[in-house]
Amino acid sequence: MDFEAFFEQQLDGVREEGRYRVFTDIKRHRGSFPQATRFIGDETQAVTVWCSNDYLGMGQHPIVIEAMHDALDECGAGAGGTRNISGTNHHHVLLERELADLHGKESALLFTSGYVSNWAGLGTLASRIPDCVVFSDALNHASMIEGIRHSRAPYKIWQHNDPEDLDRKLSDFGPEIPKLVAFESVYSMDGDIAPIAEILDVCEAHGAMSYIDEVHAVGLYGPRGGGVAEREGLMDRITVIEGTLGKAFGVVGGYIAASADLVDFVRTFASGFIFSTALPPAVAAGACASIKHLKTSDAERLLQRDRVAKVRRRLDAIGIPHLDNPSHIIPVMVGDAHKCKRISDWLMDNHGIYVQPINYPTVPVGTERLRLTPSPVHDDGDIERLINALSEIWSQCELARMATAA
Numbered sequence: 001m002d003f004e005a006f007f008e009q010q011l012d013g014v015r016e017e018g019r020y021r022v023f024t025d026i027k028r029h030r031g032s033f034p035q036a037t038r039f040i041g042d043e044t045q046a047v048t049v050w051c052s053n054d055y056l057g058m059g060q061h062p063i064v065i066e067a068m069h070d071a072l073d074e075c076g077a078g079a080g081g082t083r084n085i086s087g088t089n090h091h092h093v094l095l096e097r098e099l100a101d102l103h104g105k106e107s108a109l110l111f112t113s114g115y116v117s118n119w120a121g122l123g124t125l126a127s128r129i130p131d132c133v134v135f136s137d138a139l140n141h142a143s144m145i146e147g148i149r150h151s152r153a154p155y156k157i158w159q160h161n162d163p164e165d166l167d168r169k170l171s172d173f174g175p176e177i178p179k180l181v182a183f184e185s186v187y188s189m190d191g192d193i194a195p196i197a198e199i200l201d202v203c204e205a206h207g208a209m210s211y212i213d214e215v216h217a218v219g220l221y222g223p224r225g226g227g228v229a230e231r232e233g234l235m236d237r238i239t240v241i242e243g244t245l246g247k248a249f250g251v252v253g254g255y256i257a258a259s260a261d262l263v264d265f266v267r268t269f270a271s272g273f274i275f276s277t278a279l280p281p282a283v284a285a286g287a288c289a290s291i292k293h294l295k296t297s298d299a300e301r302l303l304q305r306d307r308v309a310k311v312r313r314r315l316d317a318i319g320i321p322h323l324d325n326p327s328h329i330i331p332v333m334v335g336d337a338h339k340c341k342r343i344s345d346w347l348m349d350n351h352g353i354y355v356q357p358i359n360y361p362t363v364p365v366g367t368e369r370l371r372l373t374p375s376p377v378h379d380d381g382d383i384e385r386l387i388n389a390l391s392e393i394w395s396q397c398e399l400a401r402m403a404t405a406a
Contacts, residue, residue, distance in 0.1 A: 018337035019359035026354070030060045034377050038354070047352040048382055050372050055220055055328060056300040057377040058250030063293050064286045068251075071285035079278035083110075087278035095288045099255050102218075102226050102291060103241045107263035110255050110284070112276050114215045114244030115143040117254030120272030121242055122147035122182060122211060125262075126155075128269050129178050135169055135208070137161070137183040137194070144182055144213060160187075163198040170206040179208035185228040186216040189363050189371065191329030196229055200237045209239040219248025220301060220328060225294040245287040249294070253279050253287060303376035304328060307383070311374045314387040319401030320394060322372075330372040331358075332390070334399065340368040343393050351389040 014020045025039040026047065034052065038045040058064055071091055081087035092110055099108035111117035122144055126134050134148050134155040148155050156172075159165040161183075170179060181203050186193055196212070203210045214227035222230030227243065229235045240262065245253035256266065267273060294300065308328050315322050315332070323331040332355075334340040340357040347353040355370045363369060374383070394401065 017360075018341055024348070024354060024356070028059070030065065033057060033060050034375065034382065036354070038348070038352075045348075045352055047348065047354045048378075048385070049354045050374075050378075050386060051354060051356045051370075052373060052375070053216075053247040054250050055248045055373060055375055056250070056294070056304060057375050058219070058248065058290045058294070058300070060377075061250065061290065061293065064250055064290045067289035068282040068286040071282040075281040077282075078280050081278065082274065082276060083278045084274060089278065089281040089284065091281040091284035091288065092278060095284045095291075096255070098288050098291050099243070100257055102224060102295065103230070103243075103257040104226070104235045105241065105257040106260040108255050108257040109263045109267050109273065110253055110279060111273060112253060112279060114242070114246060114254035116272050116276065117242055117244075117256055118143035118213060119147040119150065120270040121240065121256045121266055122180075123150040123272070124266050124270040125209070125211070125240075126151035126153035126180055128265070129180070132178040132180055133173055135166060135179060135181045139187055139190075140182060140184060141188070141213060141215075144184075148182065161192065161194050163195060163202045166199065167202045167205070170202065170208060173206075175207055179203075179206060180211060181208045182211045182213075184213040184216070186214075186221075186327045186329070188216045188329060189331065189358065189369075190323055191325035191327040191331060192323075193228055193326050196232060196234050196238075200234060204237070210237070211240040211242065212238050213242050215242070215244040215247060215254075216327070216329070218243040219290075219294050220304070223298075224296075225291070225301070245283075245290075249287050249290040251283050251287045251290065253283060300376050304374065307374040307376060307378050310380075311372060311383055311386070314383060315390075316402070317404060318387060318391045318394075319404045320387075320390055321400070321402050323369075328373065330374065332370040332372060334368050334370065335366055337365070337368050339397050339399070340370065343397060344370065346393050346396075347389055351385060353386055353389055 026036045028036045034049040036047050036049050038047045079087040096108045126132050132153050136157050138157050138160040156169045158169050217227035219225040221228045240258045242256050245251045321333045337359045344357040358371050359368045
């Protein structure tokens, strides 16, 4: 087989479909984000980032930076090993305590990313619990799907955010069968929010464990940033809460929070935990500082909500179609992969506005979009430049607009 020819053919097919991913080379600047520098060969361009998952700007918060500097000076760069072989730094222990407290759980466990925490958490539970059947929401993240598949446990997919369909599927299995229901709180592409209370009602009626992914909610929702489940007073009813340190908390890493025995079970049997080098102590210290700050400060969350609301109002005023949802994510709907990339490229090249095109397989064909994530660090000038540029390119591409309010 001509492997190189095969690789080239496959990549050419992706390019022809308009969904080839281009990784934009940028450098964020502490204290001035969302402004950043883009690198194009030997040249640079000033850009404003509108698609970051650093939802609250905590990646540049002075409290976080100071904590990381202190830990770096104190402990050095790396953890020095896996958690079970010299790699458990005291900053990891402090962070896990902080995370358990955030979610009202007995214990928490750190992983190197949110992807790994889902893959290892779900994969370990589903594979090690005898005869376990997993029930997965139809729009669950790839990391959850991979964890479930890796477990080789039987699984059923229930209709997205549909407790009645979940109830029907659970009813096919008797009370003697262990069941694990996996879903998210905020879904990152459409920005919709799960009916958590109704899902938990169904889980409890069938004696099923519940596993919720709150990666796009932690830090952002609830009085202390514990996520949508905290906001709705439901954390105590959830078996496992999974989250990330790489979005609203501004650093990197993932975790689960649950009972002491469940966490110890995953810690003992999850290969993705046992054989991974631990997070650098400075990262753990920065995350701990970020979580502590957001437990007591609502300022960042309130300003973010204001920015999100203003962007939505301005999009409505010029008729740019976007999905109406109750979260902080604004999907601007294009519906064509080629036009989606063309708009993204034009915004960058002509206005220094960086919005990544979201195409298949991340979203279904025909629902291609630009995913806007307004944050507290976007000012009114940033918003007006974005809106004016979108209006201009929308007309150039002859895309339909929504009816605007009189």
